[in-house]
Structures are given as C-alpha cells and as structure tokens.
Amino acid sequence: MRDPDSILLQEFLLSGESAAFAAIVEKYHRPVYWLAYKFTHNSEDAQDVAQETFVRAYESLMKNSDREILLKPWLMTICVNLCRNLAKKKKNFNFSDLEREEEEDSFVERVQGKELNPREKAAQHEVVEEVQTAVQKLPKKYQVVVQLRYIQDLSYEEIAEVLRIPLNTVKVHLNRAKKTLKSYLAPL
Template identity: 35%
Template sequence: MDSLINNLVTQVRAGNQEAFEGLVEIYKDKIYRLCYRMVGDSHEAEDLAQEAFVRAYVNIDKYSGSYKFSTWLYRIATNLCIDKLRKKKPDYSMDAEIPGTEGATLYSQVAGAAPLPEEEVEEKEKRDHLQQEIMKLPEKYRTAILLKYVEDLSLEEISSVMDLPVPTVKTRIHRGREALKKVYKKVAKSR
C-alpha cells in the first residue's frame, strides 16, 4: 500500500489531478471520521476534511516523504480541527431545556432509530456517553486519545501528527485515559 501511495504522490507532484483523486478516495473516510470525532458535528467535519485535502493538494510539494503520507494528512486535519475548536464558542447546550417546554432538551428532540433490543440500546448509550466524555477532554488529550484508539495510529505516528516527542504523547494518552476512568468511576458510584 505504501508504494501505491508514494506512486500517487509522485504523480500528483507531476501535475496528475486524477492521482490526487485516488489519494482522496483512499483517505476520505478516515479523515472525515477523525474530524467528526474531534469537532462532534458532521457538517463541520465534512468541511474540515475537505479543507484538509485542499491544503494537502496545494502543499503537496512540502510533503517530504520522511514519514507516511497518512501521517502528514492526519496532521493537516488535526491542526484544522484544533484551530476550529479554539475559535468555536459554545452557542448552545444539548442538555439545556428548550424554552416553553416542560423539561424537554435538544437531546430529547433528536429523532430515534427503530426500537432496538435492550442490550444494543445500552451499548449505544455507552458509546454515546464515551464520545461525549471524549469531547469534554482538553483538546491535547482528546487528540491523542482519538489518534491512538479510534484511528489506531502508532505512538510514533501520533508523535509526528501532533509534533510532540513520543514520551509526551504517552503522557497525554495516559492522562486522557485517567480522566475518562474518573468519569466512569463516578457514574458507577451513582448507580
């Protein structure tokens, strides 16, 4: 796969736009998924993923090849998401009560899927809760957790994406996991 990627990058540098379409096809789902998990909004994630590919295309000559193309692309997408999160100010809360209702929240207004067996519902609630808790983590821990456990990148790849030494990456993953453990311990005690 690496030789295919390198071949496509070489073709893009030579002016072959179709080769870049091949790169987009290979990475579009992964980049979108990363952006979605970082910003939590599908429309923003689509825009950010598209912007990441535009920047990669425009700056393809800056890709040195000293590490994987995917690492370089993840770095572009991660930086775009972090910039977006820093600029974004929360304008509403899904937990806030909707004015004029008796306790209804935005969460309660989200359309539900067809009824599922109880176990599947519980599993989905756990995944949703985990995603919400990940979104509450400081961005430096959230990014490390997502790259490690969702995108399944190695510590070295995460180090390149985040432009940090591997020991710092390990620390951020550890602290992110510890923060998530604390939340789940509180939930377990309250039940």
Template identity: 35%
Template sequence: MDQLDSTEQGMIKRAKQGDREAFAELVNLYKDRVYHVSYRMLGNRQEAEDVAQETFLRVYSNLESYDPQYKFSTWIYRIASNLSIDAIRKRKPNLSLDAEITGSEGMEWHERLADPGKSPEEEVLTDELQDEVQGAIMGLNPKYRAVMLLRYIEDLSLQEISNVVQLPISTIKTRIHRGREALRKKLRFM
C-alpha cells in the same frame, strides 16, 4: 514496503509532479478516514465535512512539503486534527449538540445515526449509548479528545499519535490515561 505503501508512494510522487488523477486517488483513499477523525473530534457533520475539505486543500497546496520518510497517513491526520482543534476554538461557547437541525423534523443528531438492521428496541438502546458516549467524548478537553480518538477510533500507535500531534510519547500516554479517567467519570454518572 507492502503493496499499499508502494502504491500510495507512487500516487504521492505522481501527485507532486502535478498528476491530478493521482491526487484524486489519494483523496479517495483517505476521505472517509479524514472525515471520521474530524467528525469524532467535532461531533458535527457539517463542520467535519468542512474540515475534511480544508484538509485536502491544505494537502494539495503543501504536498511538496510532505516528507516521505514519514507515513502519509500521519501527515494527513495531523492536518485534520489541527484543523478540527482550530474549529473547536472558533466555536461560539453556547453551541449545543442537542439543538434541532433544520429539516430533521425535531430529530436530534444521534437519532439519525441508527443502524436500520436493528430492532426498534436495539435502536433506542444504541442511540442512548451513542449519545452518552459521544456526549462524554465531546465533554473532554480537546487535547485529550484528539489523542483518545486517534488511539481508540483510528487505532494509531503511540508513535503515530506523537507524530500527528507533535508531542512526546510520554505526554501522549499521560493524555490517554487522563482522557480515559475523565471518560470513566463522565460515563459513571450518566
């Protein structure tokens, strides 16, 4: 067991015993990763923040049910993924990612993601590419979107993804293959 895992396991043990500082350390360790998984699944900053917050509330209230024989990250990703999928199911069908956001003065969500270190031309190209890729990802069926994000954005192994979404590895492989094919088709026509 490497140093991070032993430290993480120590934090988990202390948090299970009621040490709020240990739980705060766990939140600090995973908050960005949980947010990024949620954001990539939902494509909406506010919803991702809500899901991340709900994830940690669930982790806190269910910490006793965590089985240390599995990676903590797998358990927390499963909670975040399931909450993200639930949020997608609860959405109204006419939700538009291109809708103007109050206070953004007409900017679309992807325009606010530009890297300030790039030239204006690079920013435009990056924005367009990000918009195309994010739109293609958002157009995927949530079951494909979840495994694609966990594999290619979070860089989880097939076994870890299987643990997160609680499906056999063969199903994960199929969903990744079909998700890649769907993305390829969507991006080819853009």
C-alpha cells in the same frame, strides 16, 4: 513488502495528476472527517475541514514531492491544525485542554460514582454499543485520543505528533480514558 500508503503516494507523485490523488482521498476522507467532527461537532465544519485538509495536502505534495511522509498521521496533523484554527475563530473546542493533565483524578472520581442511566442501558443491549456510548460520554480530549488510538489505529508517538502534545500526556489521557470507561462499564 511495501506499505500500501507509500504505493498510493508514489503513484500520485509519479503521475502528478489530481486523478491519482483521488485514491488517497477515497482511502482517507472518512478518518479525516471523523477526526474533524470530533473537534468541531458540526457536520458542515467537519466537511469543510476535511476538504481543506486534502487541498492543503495536495498543494504541499505538489510543491515538495521528494520528502518521506507517513500519509495517515500527516493528514491527521493537517486536519488537527485546521481544527485548531477553526476553534480559535469559533471557540468551540479548547485545544489547551489536550495538554492539561491536572484535575484528572477529580474527574475520574466524579464520574466513578456515575453510572449509565437505565434508559440508556435498555437501549444499548450490545456490549460494543455500551462501550461506544460510554466513549461518547468521555470529555472531548479523551475522545480524541481514544479515536486516534482505537479507530484510526495510530501509535502513541503518532498521536503525540498529530496533536502536538507530549508522548507522556497521550499515555496519561489514554490511561485515564480507560479508567473512566471502566467505571462507566463497571456493571457489565
């Protein structure tokens, strides 16, 4: 059975019409926006990044239509690169943090003693919502890998490719993110 993404892509490449590209936009504009928002933390910037991601993808596909790509990770890569450029301008996210592995233990130790405050606990009755809140308390670099892994459903290899960081770093980030989350959610 053919991958639905490759069917979408094939349909677009065969017709070459921007209308056929609409199906790709419809399917992926949400994950791209979510990822962009994770980096920019600003809805306007995230929308701009999402828009530019698809414009660049369209341009690239029109110029070089015969290559094989995995649509989702490819779009995510474009999105991350655009966020990288934006971050350079605005300095609102330090991308070099993504690659940093040191000081992780001290961070974990630091947060281990920290519990979710009672007010938050009262507000979040559902366990899932507790997890959601806990994830948002993670440092951004962990949030990004957690989002790519569990919301965008990318493999470790794809995350490494998208973020341009070593595979091992992805594993370390995820491992430490889980460790931190466990400490947040320990009382549950």
